[in-house]
Amino acid sequence: MNAVLEKLHEIGIVPVVVLEDAKDAKPLAQALCDGGLPCAEVTFRTAAAEECIRIMSQEFPEMLVGAGTVLTIEQVDRAVAAGAKFIVSPGINPKVVRYCVEKGIPVTPGCITPSEVEQAIECGLDVVKFFPAEQAGGLAMIKAMAAPYVGMKFMPTGGISAKNVKEYLSYDRIIACGGSWMVKGDLVKAGDFAKITELTKEAVEIVKECRK
DSSP, X not given: OOHHHHHHHHHOEEEEEOOSOGGGHHHHHHXXXXXXXXXXXXXXXXXXXXXXXXXXXXXXXXXXXXXXXXXXXXXXXXXXXXXXXXXXXXXXXXXXXXXXXXXXXXXXXXXXXXXXXXXXXXXXXXXXXXXXXXXXXXXHHHHHHHTTOTTXXXXXXXXXXXXXXXXXXXXXXXXXXXXXXXXXXXXHHHTOHHHHHHHHHHHHHHHHHHTO
């Protein structure tokens, strides 16, 4: 694994953030840092995503900020120019993955079948996203797929919460889990960043318990 993925492994949980308004980027980043989770995967699903990545990266250089839901090479370029340190996509697009690999940009594409994992291996990857995790068979499916692909590690995202994240993190082939329960859209819209910090602290404690 490269240095960025090693860092994600240390952090253990990657907050998956959907931001509709760039004004929320700074207070949200502050809340995550205050909670002990200096990391965010800002999804490219909104018009504000690029600016949010830029604000978080500039205001909080200690944060590991990445871009999620990246579907095109053009989005890769925009995300990296804004300060994204890693790229995440819901599925595997070999063209996008190879572009990232050639540019030395850490990328974790979504893979839920053996054939998709083999595409990732062909592209030179040793970590993939498993999405949507719970709906695609959860930890049992990851373990079944991990068996023949001994060099592959996984970052499950989708349906992961404070209730089941410990179960996922207890498996040594999982580098980190993506989750949005501590950064829910309604909390961001309400400006309840204190609650986000509280939920983030709880998430950090779960990681510490798993990684003892």
